[in-house]
Amino acid sequence: MPASEFQKKALFFFVFSGIVTLILILLPFAESLLLSYLNIHFGITITPDGKVIGASGVSEPGMMTETAFSLFINIFHIIKIFLWMALVIVIVRFVSYLLFTKVFRNIRQSEVGSLVSTVFSIIIYIVSFFIIFQSQYPGIQLTPLFTGSTILGIVVGLAMQDTLGNLFAGMALQADQPFQVGDVVVISNRGSGVVESVSWRGVRIRTFQNKLLVLSNAVMGKETIEVAPRDNLNARIVHFSTLYSNSPARTINLVREAVRQVENVSPKIRPVVRIRDFAESGLDWEIKYWVDDYTKYNDTDAQIRQRIWYLFNREGIQFPFPTRTIYHESGVDAPTDVEYVNTTSEQLHTVPIFAPLSNDELERLAKASTLRVFAPGELIVRRGREGHSMFVITRGSVKVQIPDRGIPKTINKLSSNEFFGEMSLLTGQPRSANVIAEEETEVLQIKKTALKPLFEENPGLMKSICEIVEERQHLLTSTVPDERDITLEPEKGVLTSIKKFFGLD
Numbered sequence: 469m470p471a472s473e474f475q476k477k478a479l480f481f482f483v484f485s486g487i488v489t490l491i492l493i494l495l496p497f498a499e500s501l502l503l504s505y506l507n508i509h510f511g512i513t514i515t516p517d518g519k520v521i522g523a524s525g526v527s528e529p530g531m532m533t534e535t536a537f538s539l540f541i542n543i544f545h546i547i548k549i550f551l552w553m554a555l556v557i558v559i560v561r562f563v564s565y566l567l568f569t570k571v572f573r574n575i576r577q578s579e580v581g582s583l584v585s586t587v588f589s590i591i592i593y594i595v596s597f598f599i600i601f602q603s604q605y606p607g608i609q610l611t612p613l614f615t616g617s618t619i620l621g622i623v624v625g626l627a628m629q630d631t632l633g634n635l636f637a638g639m640a641l642q643a644d645q646p647f648q649v650g651d652v653v654v655i656s657n658r659g660s661g662v663v664e665s666v667s668w669r670g671v672r673i674r675t676f677q678n679k680l681l682v683l684s685n686a687v688m689g690k691e692t693i694e695v696a697p698r699d700n701l702n703a704r705i706v707h708f709s710t711l712y713s714n715s716p717a718r719t720i721n722l723v724r725e726a727v728r729q730v731e732n733v734s735p736k737i738r739p740v741v742r743i744r745d746f747a748e749s750g751l752d753w754e755i756k757y758w759v760d761d762y763t764k765y766n767d768t769d770a771q772i773r774q775r776i777w778y779l780f781n782r783e784g785i786q787f788p789f790p791t792r793t794i795y796h797e798s799g800v801d802a803p804t805d806v807e808y809v810n811t812t813s814e815q816l817h818t819v820p821i822f823a824p825l826s827n828d829e830l831e832r833l834a835k836a837s838t839l840r841v842f843a844p845g846e847l848i849v850r851r852g853r854e855g856h857s858m859f860v861i862t863r864g865s866v867k868v869q870i871p872d873r874g875i876p877k878t879i880n881k882l883s884s885n886e887f888f889g890e891m892s893l894l895t896g897q898p899r900s901a902n903v904i905a906e907e908e909t910e911v912l913q914i915k916k917t918a919l920k921p922l923f924e925e926n927p928g929l930m931k932s933i934c935e936i937v938e939e940r941q942h943l944l945t946s947t948v949p950d951e952r953d954i955t956l957e958p959e960k961g962v963l964t965s966i967k968k969f970f971g972l973d
Contacts (some may be wrong), residue, residue: 477562483704485558495547495548495882499541499544546900549597549600549601552596553593558595560592560593567585642704646695649665649666650663651695651696652698652702654693654694654696654764655692655693659675661681664680670682670683670688701734701760702762703758704757704765704768706772709749709752710780710786711750711751711753712750712751723755723776726776729847732760732764733760736758740755740757740759741755749788749789750788757772761919778841778842782840808834809834812837813830815828825929830923836914836915839912839913840910841908842864842905842911843905845905847902848904849888849889849899849902851871851898855898857916859887861884862911862912864883864905865883865908867903868903869901870900879901887910893914894919894965894969894971895965916969923972927972930967
């Protein structure tokens with residue numbers, strides 16, 4: 469609440485309370501003056517219980533006179549009751565405002581505070597009314613009123629059994645506060661979703677199919693509820709399987725790194741990849757990870773499964789098939805080694821950095837290259853990491869990003885027949901930028917071990933490639949002047965760094 473609103477409420481409270489209190493103080497004097505006037509001019513005395521007697525103390529005035537004078541006195545009593553109740557209501561509302569908007573302002577469920585405030589306010593109003601009424605009319609006994617209304621109360625209670633059950637069940641739930649608005653709840657045999665509101669009658673839950681599930685508090689009080697708090701790191705488990713021939717240690721490292729890169733996976737706790745069981749056809753695995761926003765866990769689970777598929781496809785890790793099932797795959801046969809080398813050689817021939825290579829050298833380089841596929845949004849190269857390989861894009865596209873004040877900034881986009889990572893391959897420099905696949909991207913990975921034999925046999929090849937790299941470095945420096953660390957120091961020179969890195973004289 470704004471400070472100005474609090475000031476308005478406080479001013480109204482003090483002004484209204486002061487006026488009502490002043491009137492309550494002045495009313496007894498006005499009543500005393502009226503009684504004195506009646507006694508002096510009419511010889512009438514009114515007892516504290518409201519009985520009218522004449523001046524002799526024995527005879528009573530007429531019926532009309534007694535009724536008129538009693539009416540005047542009752543008006544004073546009614547005004548007092550009204551003013552006292554108004555004062556009680558104002559005090560209760562102001563105190564409730566202070567408690568639930570100032571002291572307990574961090575409570576996320578406004579419905580909880582509203583219901584609790586209303587219930588306790590009604591109780592205070594009822595108790596205060598009976599106390600004030602009894603003080604003004606001490607001769608009237610309220611016990612017969614309660615006794616006479618017992619049967620009516622039973623009838624009303626039976627008629628409102630469900631409503632009252634929801635009310636008290638809601639009070640119990642809100643006192644314990646097992647869940648809050650925004651939490652994800654799973655209710656046995658009912659469904660799951662995000663809590664939208666909690667009222668005195670029931671709970672509204674938005675399911676993950678965007679449907680509205682409304683459950684009464686009485687039903688909620690009897691169900692088993694699984695709660696994933698909104699501001700808590702909640703864990704999820706995803707399963708997958710591999711063949712027994714695949715290395716467990718290698719699988720753990722690769723899968724853990726792939727999961728950490730998925731959006732909505734919390735970086736605060738490292739994902740856990742572990743063997744769940746020795747199954748009939750292979751190893752059963754489970755990934756335990758923690759999500760930042762649990763309401764998106766379905767999308768995150770699906771993204772993790774997608775990344776695992778692409779990872780296994782690149783790394784040659786196979787999913788198991790049931791051993792008692794005959795698996796037959798029909799379709800076009802995979803290309804032979806000769807076809808692969810010819811196709812790859814043609815692709816490498818279009819890359820400017822490999823223009824000095826002869827056909828024979830291109831074929832040897834093609835045989836040593838590896839074809840890899842990356843998922844959309846997957847990180848191919850991480851800035852600052854060591855890398856002894858470069859990549860040639862054969863299908864798809866990537867974006868090159870560097871940090872700019874903590875925010876990723878895209879400085880270039882590359883597509884088919886373009887390459888990146890050549891400085892890490894030739895000089896061993898750490899990666900200078902992040903490279904991320906914009907779509908499903910296929911790349912040729914060329915490692916140091918594939919290029920070194922070519923340099924040893926043809927020293928002139930190194931100098932030709934060096935000139936192309938220096939030209940590319942000059943262009944990159946002029947495009948991104950602030951990224952000085954991505955180039956070599958001028959005094960070292962590219963050729964010297966290549967020789968040193970490959971161990972050549």
